Amino acid sequence: METTPATTGDVEMTQVIHQALVDKHLLPQKHIVDTAYVDAQHLLTSETPLGLELLGPVPSNSSWQEKAKLGFELSCFTVDWEHRHATCRQGHISKSWHQRSDNYGYPVIQVRERRPDCVACSVRSQCTHSPATARVLTLKLQPLYEAEAKL
Ligand code: SF4
Numbered sequence: 001m002e003t004t005p006a007t008t009g010d011v012e013m014t015q016v017i018h019q020a021l022v023d024k025h026l027l028p029q030k031h032i033v034d035t036a037y038v039d040a041q042h043l044l045t046s047e048t049p050l051g052l053e054l055l056g057p058v059p060s061n062s063s064w065q066e067k068a069k070l071g072f073e074l075s076c077f078t079v080d081w082e083h084r085h086a087t088c089r090q091g092h093i094s095k096s097w098h099q100r101s102d103n104y105g106y107p108v109i110q111v112r113e114r115r116p117d118c119v120a121c122s123v124r125s126q127c128t129h130s131p132a133t134a135r136v137l138t139l140k141l142q143p144l145y146e147a148e149a150k151l
Helices: 010-023 040-045 064-068 115-119 142-149
Strands: 030-032 053-055 078-080 085-087 096-101 107-112 136-140
Touching: 136 142
Parallel strands: 030 053
Antiparallel strands: 078 085, 096 107, 107 136
16 A cells, blocks of 8 residues: 555656555566556556566546537547658648656657647637647657557
């Protein structure tokens, strides 16, 4: 048992639990967890250094675009990893592509569409709530993005 502050997400503890099991020589071959303990990052990391098979549902996309069922969530964009850009449903190609860290310190790619394209877009309300700025996408790194896309 591990007690954590209320602000600590369950998913942040998955690796901690695995390491504690390793330290006690109790790491199982399979670890079955609930939704809160798994994301695409763990699906990859659990397969490699620890040789553990992590089984559990990945949390669904919680963006407002996904919830609206009319919005343009990430899967509506075509990502070109080689040329480092994304193309939206309207056929517009993004302007910038930068790597940064997310709130948990994981590296992510931030892709920004072109402001003139988004401001003039006839379907903007399905894509962004901002009336004056461009759509910004946050992508996990390619192996994680592709692992999640297969789920
Ligand atoms: S708002 Fe921008 S990114 Fe979204 S569909 Fe329109 S042009 Fe493309």
